[in-house]
Amino acid sequence: MNDKKGRAVATILYLAILVFIQWSIIGQGFPLNEKLLWFANGVASLILGSRLLNPHFVPPADVATNSFVAGGTLIAALAANPSLPNDQLILLIAFGACAACFLLSMAVLLLKRTHGLETRPWVLSVERSVKGFGAPRTIFTLVILVLAWVFHRSSTAELYTILTLWALIVAFEPIESVLQFLGWVRDKFGKEELAVLGVVAAHQAPGLVLIRQDDDVRHKSGTLMAISDDHGPTTLGVALNYVGRDDGILLRALNLPVPPALKSHAQEAAVGSGAATLLSVGAEEAQAVRVLERIGSLCGIVDSDSDLEFIEIEVTNDDELSEGRLVDVKVRGEDVIYQVIDGLTREEAVQQKNKYGYVRAKARKIGKWDTEGKKFKPTEWLPRINAPVFMKSTDEFTHNAEAVGHFPGTDYQVSIDVSDAVTHNTAILGILGIGKSYLSIELVERMIAQGIKVICLDLTDQYATLLEDFIDQDYQNAVNQALSDSAQGRPVAQGKEEGGSLHTFNAAVIEAVSAFLAPETEQRLLVFNPAGFRVSKQTTNAYQNQAAFTDLTPCEITAMFSNAALKACQELGMVDTARACLVYEEAHSLVPEWNSVASDGDKNATAASARAILQGRKFGLGCLLITQRTANVTKTILNQCNSIFAMRTFDDTGKDFLGNYIGSEYARVLPSLKERHAVFFGKASSCDDPVLIRLNDRDKFLEAFRTENAPEGGDA
Template sequence: MTDEVVKLKPRLSQRSRLIIALIYLTAGSLLAWVKLGRFPGLGSYDVWFWSGYVVIVVGTLLDAPWYTKPIDALTNAIGSLIAALGLNPDTSVAAGAFAQKFQILGIALSSVGIIIALTAIWYKDSESMRLRYLAFMGTKICAQLGAPSIMFGPIMLSSLIWSFYNQVDTLILMTIVLAVLLFGRPLERGWGFLSEAFGRGPALLRKVGKPLAWNHPGIVEFELDASAAVAPRDVVVICAPGQEAELGIVVDLFVLSDRKWGRTILTGVQLSKTDLRYSVSPGESDVGIFKVNPAQLPEDVRERLGEHPISIRADSFLGLVSDQTDILHLVFDLLTPHPELAEGSLVTTEINNDRVVYQIVNATVKERGLDAQSVRGVLSVEAVKLGKWTDAGPEPVKWVPRPNTPVFLVPPKGAAFDLSTVGVVPRSSVYVRPDINRMVHHNTAIIGVLGAGKSTIAYQIIHRMIREGINVLVIDITDQYSISLSHLFREDENRSRTTKIQMAIAPTVNRVDQSPERGGNIVDFRRALAEEMNSFMDGEDRLWIVNPQHFDVTMQEGRPSGSAAAFRHLSMVEITKHVAEAALTKVQADGLSESARLCIVLEEAHSLVPEFNSAASKQDQEAAVGTARVVMQGRKYGLGFLVVTQRTANVSKSVLNQCHTVVALRNFDLRAQEFLEPYLGPHFVRVLPTLEQHHGIVYGPGFNLQQPLLVKFWDYEEFKNAALEQWGSQILTERGVGEAEVAEENLSLDDEVPF
């Protein structure tokens, strides 16, 4: 078989065009000097002719030699309009009246050019598909109508007629000059001819395959010749009868049935018939895929090819948008494996010219092939839409990407620790910033199995709440918070609050009263609790840790029999309710508030606010309902809750359902996954059992997120050390600790951590 080739004609280089422009300008100056006895533009009437001459030479050879962008068309149109308005031919003379017709034509042409160019620029990024199409058509018109030769042609002709109407020989000569400049372009043609004649002829593009199918939009499938050497990201020219040759970028290569196949994405960059010369062997057609070295392409074609997304981000190209993509989810076949790709990685694609971020949540192996007998395995990757990323986080983006739109990996980068954030998206430098005020106002739930890191994340959030001036009341039956957060509160003051309540209720633990509701020490407990709540909220301390098991609270059951009565000891569920109600009473007394004032942390929430069918008694059921009522009513007074649990099935849904911000850590419980699915969606729920330590899925107003996001949280010890290093003085002095204690605390940190 004889080789089939296509010849790619060279275009003038920028240096060549500069030389030609200088020749044109020099020739024009010499012509004016010889014929008129002066340099161009020094006459009173021909200034606009020579101005147009310069603009056309510079514009067509240097500024926009191949095509005119809307912004260039706008510049040309405004310039020509100013020039047209500056003409003032004498209409009492026949030549002046004739020149005025071209002046009017120039004004009309310039005005239309301005309108079309502004339309193309204004609606280029419109959300309306119809307006974007209008901008596209405007761009196409600007490419032709906005050229300097079109815009300034009528102005030059008007100036020419009025300037030289009484010098017939000069008028004829200048008309010839104008025609040659606008239509002849002799120097450009001659330069190209000489380049070919002296060894700089057309490059030969050898055929490497033949197209088999056009998959709309923008994909051509092809079969490679057996000996063809083609690699992914190679540039090819697709030639077909009756169509302009178009450049494509190879995105996929594979072997099936001992034959080579591939796919190329069309770039929209076409080569005109003046750029290509077909040289086809006898019996062959001019249909084919031709490999091209981008360096051989004309300069303007090379520039436009370089603007294609795959050319710009070749190293991060992953694949193309495929079927089953919907409004919320992206599906693409992985065409370019990447070692850093994993669940949680961020990828981007375009929707209506917006770069939209997605997060990978799943990948499955699927079969693709030409028919049932010829198949290959591919990885089909699923990702969830996050939105258009801004400094404040992702913003929602409507609609879906077009089929076959390129998908790119957000380059993996190491992220330095940032105290103002809770962590980063895995394998990226995308930070996740909390909104602590909204986190409290909208209530927050931290859910995960034992050892997943729930408490350490709660510790970080508590630090931030105190930093924001929000009081934190922790109800903790494990006493772990008192140990882990000892640097944030005065232990003696915290112990004093507990002791005062214990002393207030101890004498009346078995008090008998004719009115059962006054029997026992419940009344004294409520009174002492209210006093300590007021003291805490109005004082300098920001953190109060309460263990319900440290209080022996009793209620008399029924009327006494003589001096004896039966008593019931309140459970920690009931004590939790009373603590919550005391907090609500205090914030209600302080009035409505749009800012968070107090957050109650429910550690091991399944033991403090159990689900109805998990409660140990009827009293616990009623108490859990009472706490849920406080959760519901507290928001408008600046009271919120942080619910920490590993067993969502056993936590009151009346409480959990009011937690609009969610932090979901590793979880294997099916009932927990069922509860989380409305918040996170099925894709993220499937990821929960595989989450690593300190990784979680966050969602809600507390993170300014309208879509779930997989996050790697900072290590707590690193966070704590940095918080005390940068915030310590401010936090500690606000709660009333002296400067000497602050210095001592920071000194001990310096001894342990080599900053």
């Protein structure tokens, strides 16, 4: 029975008792004389006022009402003409007190400030005094005692009866006590016995408790419990995991405020003394607990040593956790995504000498997902310690024309700005056979679709096959023939610098590249194998019209194409967007590091290619560099690659170099990256920070991309 109903029942019972007493003892019925005053206006007003109207708090308006009724009762008593003058004086004094209380309460109502907080001491003092005197228990007690003395002192039975009833009503409240006891008995015997799980052994603030169980029953993660507290309100517990034992097994639980939908259940289940009691709720009520909704994906809690960039996660469930997976945690009420990049085992003391071993994961902040922009936005704070961390699992990724890849296990995509990828240069780094070429070919298709002209320098001849739908074979063959013709022969010159076919070949390269990059040329792609041209270079001065010759290396021929592309772009003028891209496939052979070259000529050639790339940005020229040997590629170009796709790699030089770009944490994961996975970072990425992504599958990319970007003159 709730508090209001209990007071109503008590009032009815008290009034019934008063009716019986008035009828049988005091007035032998209900005579219209002074014998009825104590009942009609005294005890009845006391009961109604203290039990129904003002059981807890008496406002000044009710004080005025109580004092007016009490004064009216005393006037009626004066009208009954008490026999003794002293009785009249007592009634007048009591009436004066009631009248003063009435007047002062009205003054408080008139003078008290209606807006803001009343601070005047004299107003507060008057208000406090009238509230004390005008309360039903006080003012009607005065009326009852005065009436009992004036009209009932001649009858000992009547006097003692009235005083006894007054004492019971005011001091002992017997009916309320009986009702409370009956309600307690009903609650205890009318429902099942509470299942006490254990007692709270320790609080791990904020938001965690350790519960010492009384038995060895193992409760699964997500089990709900009510946790009582002698020093605060009942809270909700959500089981996490077991962390060892001392005098019993220790269960760790999240400690949360009780949602309104579960408040009544939690209060009924609470047993006091810091106990944890199992809480049974329905499916609808369980939805009120956000943690419980996602308990199946709860993987841990935020651990110590987290900062603005990384969080440390104490893992409680690692069933689906893996390198590269996304997790989310609340930061200032918003879901913020992190990516797992590392893990290790830890051990710490729990209680006394009891130790607890666990796995700790490290995750890097990605940001808040912007559904409209299909990208992550930065977040500038970190979650609180012990905040629950959930595995982020979404629908299966659907390949689309914008995405270059997606986060593993989710449908969160990562896109690339192709123009920035060209003008700020891009590198694809990783060992053989993990998908570098397929990624570079995808990027080339994206460049062509945006009108960027591409010259591929490929020692593998793979591009000519995989990109044949974009190649105008007649145009390609004509250019190849012109270059091959210009490379024929070994003309001797008196000075070695003038001999050989390199000058005619270089002129042919400049002419071919300039014609290709001209705006009126419709073709978008040329593919050359620098090792396929036999271009002669005279190595000694002529003697009797004879001289020694050698063929240019692929590195030297690459430099000719690089310089020709820069010259052609310079002639077209400055531009803010990408105009042309040089693709260096097997870059460690085309633009090698100085200590990896086969001859001094290769050093000069690499320097020339690097100079072209350094100067090309303002003219819309950039490069796409692909290599499996990071250490053997010239760092002059590599350092200019603002966007990086780092795939599986093992050499320390490569990892150290990449660590400067993507951070040491991501560099450590490179040896264990799966095929078709990469750490992507740079200006061209839709994410501000390095991210580990699953790259597109070739067939699914073609299906999605070529639907909107079919090759001209070819079939998608």
